[in-house]
Amino acid sequence: MRTVYRDVEALAGAGVPVYADRGPAGGYRLLDGYRTRLNGLTAAEASSLFLAGLPGPAAALGLGDSAANAGLKLLAALPPEPRSHAARMRERFHLDVPGWYRDADEVPFLSQVSEAVWGQHPLRMTYQRWGRQVVERVVEPYGLVLKAGSWYLVAAPAGQHPRTYRVARIRSALTLPEVFERPQSFDLEDFWCRYAKDFRERMYTAEVVVRVAPGIDDLLRYTLGGDVVDAALAGAGEPDADGWRTLTVAVESITHARWLLLRLGERVEVLDPPQLRGLMAETIANLAKMYG
Known part of the structure; x- marks a missing residue:
């Protein structure tokens, strides 16, 4: 008898709605309609599972139906409040992983x-x-x-x-x-993080010094890469009287830098190295000749 009382008290302390029903046919009862939280998931935790961006990748792995069924079963197993949060999350947020203007790889194997x-x-x-x-x-x-x-x-x-x-x-x-x-x-995650860091370091083999016009930080990030530009901005000095700043930027190669920097038109000037400055001048001269 004492063990039963202790168990009921423990359940009540854990948030399970157990109540006593007195009388000859009484006993302890569970509130009608109560369902336990799946592994103790909160509403925010349950919602986050539906923001994992898995449907596309799961389908590519041949697990599309399994992932969809798992999502339905998870929703069905959740109590009303977390279920409502998770359903709204799925209705209001969608993750599309690939960048613009490119299709996902064809991966038949x-x-x-x-x-x-x-x-x-x-x-x-x-x-x-x-x-x-x-x-x-x-x-x-x-x-x-x-x-x-x-x-x-x-x-x-x-x-x-x-x-x-x-x-x-x-x-x-x-x-x-x-x-x-x-x-x-x-450890796959640890390996990939180290690989990605080494890849970036191996990819950027040269540095260039440029003057950039004010107000083009976002365009610089889009053209040259966010990490590269943020590092360059962190090491930049004060702007000159016209608001132009001098940046030292890591690039893959001098030749590659030419085509990237030409996208910025007159809002960037190459100061160093002389080889890149010469390539820029040569290309601009050829363009002027082409367009008269």
């Missing part, structure tokens, strides 16, 4: 690759490298990453460190029957 990742099966694939050279690789697939609408496979060739492969460049794939041992120390 994504489902097969994901199954190899999940089952820890080696993958024999032919892969088209950036120089259009097609090579054959046998890799141990550790994970998949979706970045800006493009899928990347993180995998290790036999006896080597993990590398990244763009799934859209896989030209054929064969799942091997063996099962490999995935390193327990490997």
Whole structure:
């Protein structure tokens, strides 16, 4: 009897609406219509699950129906208040991952690759490298990453460190029957963060010094990249009397910088290096000649 009382008291203390019904046929009852919160989810927590942007990627992985069904089951299992919040979140917010003016990659082997990742099966694939050279690789697939609408496979060739492969460049794939041992120390999120940081550092191999007109910070970010421009602005000195600032900006190459900076027209002037200043002048002279 004492155990029952203690349990009922504990349930009431946890927020479960248990009440006593006195009389000969009485006892303890649960409030009609009460349903427990799914794993204790709050309204905000339940809503956030429907803002995960999963329908598109799940469909690409062959899990579109499963994701949709899971969403319906989650909604049905929620109490009224969190269910209402989650439904409004789904009605009012939509995540579209790829950038403007580009389609998502064609990834005919994504489902097969994901199954190899999940089952820890080696993958024999032919892969088209950036120089259009097609090579054959046998890799141990550790994970998949979706970045800006493009899928990347993180995998290790036999006896080597993990590398990244763009799934859209896989030209054929064969799942091997063996099962490999995935390193327990490997963390996909940590690997990708380090890879992305190293990639940015390797990508920007040169620096240029430019004068920029006032009021074009957003255009600079759009043209040259937000991280690059923010770093340049943080190290910039005070504007001159006309509001122009001198920035040192990291770029992929001098040639690439020419085409990027030409987009800014007369609102930017290259100061250094002389090679880039010469390329700008040459291009502008050719344009003036073309247009008379």
